[in-house]
Amino acid sequence: MFSSEARPQTWAGTRGASPSEHKKWVEVFKACDEGNKGYLSREDFKVAIVMLFGYKPSKIEANSMMTSINPNTSGILLEEFLNIVRKKKEAQLFWNETRHIFSAFDRHYQGYLTLEDFQKAFRLVAPRLPERSVLDVFREVDQDSDGFVSFGDFEIAINYGQKEVKKSSYCELFGTSWDD
Template structure:
């Protein structure tokens, strides 16, 4: 069975269940047409949602090249890849920089318009409804703004349980 390069059984078992659940949820959201696999474009959107940056074509191609020739990335393959990728996750300084890029007007919080604008750049084919749902999910206090603490929490969701 497929195992991503560099991923030991110990690493895979050490991932909290909430992290696996998050990977599955993102897979389901990004599986346009509910075909059971992610295309290259779907993978870009999923990585953007999970890690806060748009991966290059080369990065996505290198991940997919590890797989047998198929139509796309299955759920199991996706979860394994994201576990590996999570092992090399960003530092807190990177999260602050991403927030500042989203905060184009330097207000210290993100509005729905900031959020839509950012997603238009990093994931232009993502539906507006999906972007709105993501905004509502991150806006924990439902005040119509995402402060850095809410953003940071969303970026690190599940890590505290380790």
């Protein structure tokens, strides 16, 4: 109905956010902008993160966010704030999905996965996959080769898989290899 040019500039920085989330983020920005400066100082930013995510960002995280902004400003502008919040939300959702998948594999709630857990899961979702392939996947994911896959090992494998999918999609799209 509306072209992307007709949308307010602030909406472009929050792709994937619902209108109610976007509104909430803008309201939090305004509530935390002490003195209506038009930007969030380091302390304002910390309060905003507490309001939205329920934790106080570490000094390292706050410094990272403050250095990623335009050096000509004294703080984080609304557009930058919306972009930061969107990225944090996406990362949080991805972590939650990864945890959910891991928990589905961890049928005995042990906090780790065994080869047997992998075999049962793959039998359910890919019954025709050769047993050798399941063993290869397990060995690949078991980073320290101790016969157990921790959530950390699993998360690394999922993240690596995401990067490989993105790389292969890029290569397919542009008809090139990643090494070019």
